[in-house]
Amino acid sequence: MTGPRWTTGVEAAAIRARYPAAFEGTRERIAAAAIVATMLALAGLAVWRLDVSFARLGTGLVQIAAIVGGMFPPTPGTHLAVFMHALGETLAIAFLGTLTGALIALPLGLLAAKTIVPNVFAHFAVRRVLDTIRGVDVLIWALIFINVVGLGPFAGILAIAASDTGSFGKLFSEAIENADRKPVDGVLSTGGSALHAIRWGLVPQVVPVIASQILYYFESNTRSATIIGIVGAGGIGLHLAEQIRVLEWGQVAFLVLLILVTVAIIDLVSSRLRFAIIGRSTVEVG
Template identity: 45%
Template sequence: MTPTPKDIDAARARVPLAFRAPLPVRLRRYALWSLFIGLFSWCLYDFNITPQRIWVGLERLGSVLAFMFPPHIWTSWAEFAPILTGLGETLAIAFLGTVLGAVVAFPLSFLGAKNINRLNFLRLGVRRGYDVIRAFETLILALIFIRAFGLGPLAGILAIAVSEIGTFAKLFSEAIENTSEKPVEGVKASGGSRLQQVRFGIMSQVNPVILSILLYNFESNVRSGTILGIVGAGGIGFLLSDRISAYRWDEAWSIIFLIIAMVYLIDWLSAMIRQRLIGKSEQAR
């Protein structure tokens, strides 16, 4: 029987404490909400976030956005060639950085996988190494490598590669740990060596996941490569920063549109590759 609102009101009047949280719980909630509101208000005050400042900023942002249309069109090949070169350089930086990071991370991932490396102290030490590498932002690594190797694409490639070593190694090792033991036991029962168990029992399950991770991170690294160019690590980011610094917003927006188009194209191609290769692998299993 479903209680009516009158029944609920009558029960609430008889036992009011049953319809509300205990006093310690309510006090804890009030304290947490007060702390959250106080911290939020202090941040607004300390960072000088005022309605007037926001309004002035929105007006300036509107002026910048007004340069979006009509977009700038380069009328000569001499003007447009550096833009295409920058886009190609950014793409190459992301590709080489992703590949180099994956090549180094792939063997390291086996040392961090529980079902491969049975030595706890070594496995945990390797995993903490992943965390140390991942603690460095790609932009910080780019600044370090620019200091060491000078301006240019090499610093951007190394920054992405080193950053991806920690990310790839962690994701690859987790993928290896999440594989099923049944294919491994089947290879072992048929007389396969430990290397063959890994090759045919584990890698056949992990390869689609690794490919998906590589494709996704490559897309992300294309965007990261744009930012790295702003600090001098090569690519289209340098040209974009130059146009913004010179207040040539119409050209800057056209470059941004080209970057968006390039990222969209890479995303579309990656989706096709995943569908053709990863989809077939899943159907085969």
Template identity: 60%
Template sequence: MTAAATSPLAALAAENLDRLRAAHPAAFDDRRRLVLGAAAAAAVVGLAAFALWYLDFSILAIWNGVGRLGGFLVLMIPPSPDRYLWTYLQAMAETVGIAYLGTLVAAIIAFPFGFLAARNVIPNVFVHVGVRRFLDTLRGVDTLIWALIWVSVVGLGPFAGVLAIICSDIGAFGKLFSEAIETADRRPVEGVISAGGSRLAGHRFGILPQIVPVMVSQVLYYFESNTRSATIIGIVGAGGIGIPLAEAIRTLELQQVAFLVLMILVVVTVIDLVSSRIRFAVIGKPAH
């Protein structure tokens, strides 16, 4: 006989097994769990099949389009900026500027909203729930929609792109910051308060040092992501590389399209490498 089988806890559990089965039959009903699991799996598969049918998903259409896609790829070789190299470089710099400024301003504005939306900082349910719904509203509208709205309000150009990224990212940063704050260890805060510090000082010296590396990591990731988003919103007139890219696609200048795509990939890769080094420096780990 094993030690576990002869332990007082095991003996007590064995003696009360019938009573536990009678009190909690659902917890001991393996067949019920199997039926529920099978029903959930069938529902997922059925919903996916319905979506494929409703959205006219067609393997045949993909197969027939492969040849056409191959033809486009051939026409893209070799990538060439033609005579627009300087124009494309300026547009790419504008795209990076839109992403950088939009991300930075959004993070600064979202910082206090993160504290207001955190349950462990603001116990008043009406305040933090109201702030969360406000952030959800901002985040629920895609960056491209914000770009269309701001282009209509302030006109064409990079300023509309910056405003679009700000509006979208305030909601995202506010949610991420509040979640980081809620998962922070409360013991440092209690230590500061027990030493005579105010509640504000407790959050400043107890929570902030824990969440700053997380926030920096999130902001750096969104900067990289927003560089790609700034490319898309440029297509609707919000400045950046999206305008010449859309024009090259529209006129079937495929070599220029290939050059622009490669330029975007290179810039995003460089930003990712630099962001990784900054992130590891902030969290105190060496970058590999």
């Protein structure tokens, strides 16, 4: 018997040239395998370093089952009026915070748009400011403003407004940059000023997009207002944290269901409003 025959470099090149399809994507497959192996190794390292215990997870699941059992039936107890007032406070925090953030972000979005401010340094500086504001989570803003203005809904309003200013500024600037330039040029060609071009050529295009974004963030901020209420920024989150602390799981379940129903209603209404705004805009433009 003869031993295995090794393929020479010339023969390998000939085989590769004769069957190119068999060798296509080899580098991509190797790179993908290396990425997957690296991610698995990092996951294993994280599990080891963070002391992830599956035994504790099993014990925790038993405790979760006991908590879920205590949540039935959901009940407001004697605090229905208090909970409904807190829910209204949460909605007010979300509404005022979203509206304030949008009003502050609108001029910043104009300054951050390349099509409005051609100076690269100016809009670069504005965008970095917006990135910095957006990079701080709303919960951190809540903790900051609680120390500035004290506990209560006012701190929650300021926290949501600050967080949304960065997000809205980025979204508004992108909507402005993606707007069609022709209506703006048309206003300028008839002798209109830059402000006229923005008012009559740009604003009608971006208002539906901006309104849709504001409505979406109002829905999202309703949930955020619940979370920041837990740290003392007012609203229903404060009552939720209190009921969890005293282990009143039936009332916790009632508050959670109340929040879920409220968010679902807001989502339904805001979706219809967004559709109405975009539809009406389309009809008018057409």
